[in-house]
Amino acid sequence: MVLDRIAFQGIDFDRTSSADGPSRRTFLRAGAAAGGGLLLSLSLPFVSGDVKAANSASFVPNAFIRISGDGQIVLTMPYVEMGQGTYTAIPMLIAEELEVDLKQVRLQHAPPNEKLYANPLLGVQATGNSNAIRGAWYPLRQAGAIARAMLVSAAAEHWKVDPASCRAQSGKVRHPPTGRSIKYGDLAADASRMVVPANVALKRPEEFKLIGTAAKRLDTPAKVNGTAVYGIDVRPPGVKIATLAQSPAFGGHVKGVEDAAAKAVKGVRQIVRLDDAVAVVADHMGAAKKGLAALVIEWEDGPHAELNTGEVARKLEEATLSSGAVAQNIGDADKAMASAVTKVEATYQVPFLAHATMEPMNCTVHVRKDGCEVWVGSQAIGRVQAAAAKITGLPLDKVVAHNHLIGGGFGRRLEIDGVVRAVQIAQQVDGPVKVVWTREEDIQHDMYRPYWFDRISAGLDEKGMPVAWNHRFAGSSVLARWLPPVFENGLDPDTTEGAINLVYALPNLHVEYLRVEPPGIPTAFWRSVGPSHNVFVTESFMDELAAAAKQDAVAYRLALLGKAPRAKAVLELAAEKAGWGQPLPERVGRGVSVQFVFGSYLAQVAEVEVSKDGMVRVRRVVCAIDCGAVVNPDTVRAQIESGIIFGVTAALYGEITLKGGRVEQSNFDTYRMLRMNEAPAIEIHIVQNSEPPGGVGETGTSAIVPAVSNAIFAATGKRLRKMPVDNAALKQPV
Template structure:
């Protein structure tokens, strides 16, 4: 998703106590703390038009409610974020109830991103200080209220387990009993947060708060929304991006039992029915003729060729240290390579869906989205309504991976709902989902390095071409031909490279939309840089781990994870014929990660990943279970991409349609994954995407170790390895 350096409106240094906790007042009979991040001016709690950025509400019954500006899509956010509050507030995690934050870009934006979005492995990074400070401030005010009621010194009281206790007398009051009084206490200018050695919850395993609902079926995802009277719709969109609907014969579709309506749009047809079965049968019965438009002849080869040609021309300089050209000219050895990475689909298990009810002057939406304010704004535009007339209910997400940072599914639902009387749930079939996704960009890199007589790199030059998702998604963050997502993992490498030059050439492919995909820029750049570092080690006839280690004397955190991964993976130990180990090292999303993949290449060229060992330094760990789960999830996502992931075009159409042609990793193919976390007191880094970007080069390097064949294009081609 979006890198943490994107146009932040303010830094943590700008978050004064007085600005952060704007005010407190009685709200009913409870204490409400308004969390005021630096993206708008708040008003006193209790004022009729007050909307908090994020807030803790403690009622007279003791219930603690956290309004969440982040969304849960399987990554554990709804457990880790409340942990920050619970730690400083001195309550159990299970005492906190969550509510979705409404769309409000000014009040609910991630302080490190500047937008209201969940992605870039940034929820914990963005919440780490603000939500802990909110909890600590609430605790201080509750203690002050108890001390005032008892007529004792504040210092003689402490908070524990949702109560304030007077140490000397043993008197105690629960938070609910103190809420109204605490609301009258002055907001402290400064709060002292716990030291790491004082943590009770942070750093310890915690059961997921959302697990029970997902197991017993009570959890509500976007696809579960069922407002009264809802009809179900599914659709067929132009098979070529940019095409238009030419004609449709719907006589057979109207005869299908349960079909209620056929909705025609400029580039799509939707069947509205009583249930999904009828909608699908109706869709299959349609006879549609398309005007395929200007991209009807487009192929993947056309796009790849355009990108290859673009790398022959100068691009925008992303980073330049020293004089790479001069050092290259004087190098003992020169190593050159070209790399390519394909388009990739998201293929989330919950297909794209949105329920919409257009009522003329108002539109109501039920959806699972990573960017609720963005959806509200784009729906309002599509509906021709003021933003405040679009009501959005956000839900759990059954797989995001960046796909649900986009609003196209909600906009499409509103276009259909405008022609339907009553609410309509639009569900995309798997074929529509894959063939009308917004894809991870196609990339081409032209990279070279110069080595001295000892094989050490003295020059590094990389020019790569591809799409900039941020240029479309967040234009202000695309400056002077660059954006931080596109370049992350290609610049500011962990290695000491004295003469270093990287250029980026922006090329937007025709006829296929691009978007954020789990680990985005690093999913491309880490593959290239870590594969090429491996090539340099091979050219220098040196061990891949030792070669990297010699370039890390200035970066002890990177060296530590490299050494730990190598040790735990038994690096250097003999393997059976046909097997190999490969390593990759990265700093991305604020975390250091080393991964070792152990693979087997069969006689027919097929590749099996048997084992993956990961060593991670992600700073302070909030929930160790989440770290392990996120690494495992990211590895599976990346292994799938390495072995099978590829979206191709032929005559303007996406050739893949379902899981038979866009294959997922099967359960019997899943590798054993060992995760080892380095203890650290540094601020937290990101976790959700790091595992995906590192595993693909580790697999490619392992294939080289097993076969001597260097893979510079993904996914792995069994025929090439067989040859």
């Protein structure tokens, strides 16, 4: 999702004049740390723009960097690590400018505090939007550079020499003319008394020693040796384990419970009944599951008992027959369409999708009369604390929320529904209780990627090039619920990203969105969110236009990219590396997609084989990405690879369907994942430049689905406008 526009954009962090814009002094203050040392309080820009002086009690920085007397650098991290490499890449920014080894930087999870730790591009304390590096790129390098300058000043004062004759290197300040050196730790106390410099130059790209190199992940050793602590690993003294059954129908309630058999299970301690769920509390997960299976629960299905997927789709389709909020308008698409030589029209649909994270949903809670303690892996820990306070009625400062590593987020752990359940259960339990969802509960009570329905049309001139583009789509707005202030005039930036501001030179374009919320079905962010829908539609339809014009799919796109050189470059690179145009066996095709989302340009070519019985195998994917300055190329490759696997899974298998108000899928047998033997060969080619970083965590997911669908068309001549792949439609006639 792109939310950058709701906060500061294009801030020039090299400015020093407050009249022209925020200066470095605005964002960074220094002081003495408790116990001695240098404490740097880094204030990232946030939505309100309120920035206070360092000596003001209301000063609210976003992150804190402490240099201790032993020379160790501790970064209080406002983001959470969920496999994306944030806990390595962000310390690289500090280490680069501070001139220390990456291993010297230590991290600790930031406590919940929306004022102190708000993501500068979101305005709330959250990890998402593929923007951790984008948000930290200037401020954290700035922090390292100013810290380095203050340490150098402290050393120069100690030696009574010109600071310009000193330099920082490997955690020390050196004075080359005399060969003297002092470790950072020995300078920390003196540095804390230095005046914060008004203007410190950041390193130029050619001076980087660490940024741009393949640094080893700092979190890997603990994950390998088992010492890493995820939310599900937490075991406070006396903890009990609970699992639960929630109403199988959306909006349903518990009508009655027969629990005698469950209570008879060895290890079961308690049955907790809520309005729409029942939990079994036990000594261990095995007993809890057995107890749950022994319960006889009578459910009242509620108002959505007859809801099914077809009904949802019909309502969205009907909605697109009416006008919506205008997301973008260029020229006069209707007038251009009226005079077009050729007209192409299509409708597209994408289904509800679950997250299916590897670490099951879990939350550990201890509710006491005078306080509440929560242990969880969350992408939005501030919301966790706020939810627990609201449910218990406790003041915010009486709720302690501990954040932990996350075993897969994909947007699922931006939500707090699991925390709400755990707190509700813990209120009836004496002592701490860990609530763990079974995979069935996870899939059938997820918060889903929205279902969307699209109508799209284009008019082509005598050369087959588009002169008009009309796109109208309907579906749920996650941001309208999750961050209401950014839903304005019927629009939000997440829902429309990938449908507007296309890389192509389209002289007349009109895009409309209609917000239609499915009855009773909770929707949420899902890896690449809006672009996961919009890029599939726009890039599949662009392929349709190329076919209607009887032109090569890559050449057709290149002809429209004259004003987007970075997009053109990644497309040319991906096509070249994929061997575009080279012959392929029968029923094997190549498909292409191009996008600019999350601040990065990316092109993918998928090579797909379709068997005679309609089964699809993605054999190879070639990706070229221009994500601006690259901090850790290994992270970029890993993120794109995982995004591609995630997207191929959705393209081939991903679909949540409803019948009788219930989700029909329940586990990985009915909600399939891509298997190891099905994984394609993946090649990643990174375009090097010094532009500010773009996002990489979600870009691979949104690009791969249209590349696969376009490859299927190339292999079979059959166009798929609805995901996932319909294997029956691809069978070769006998």
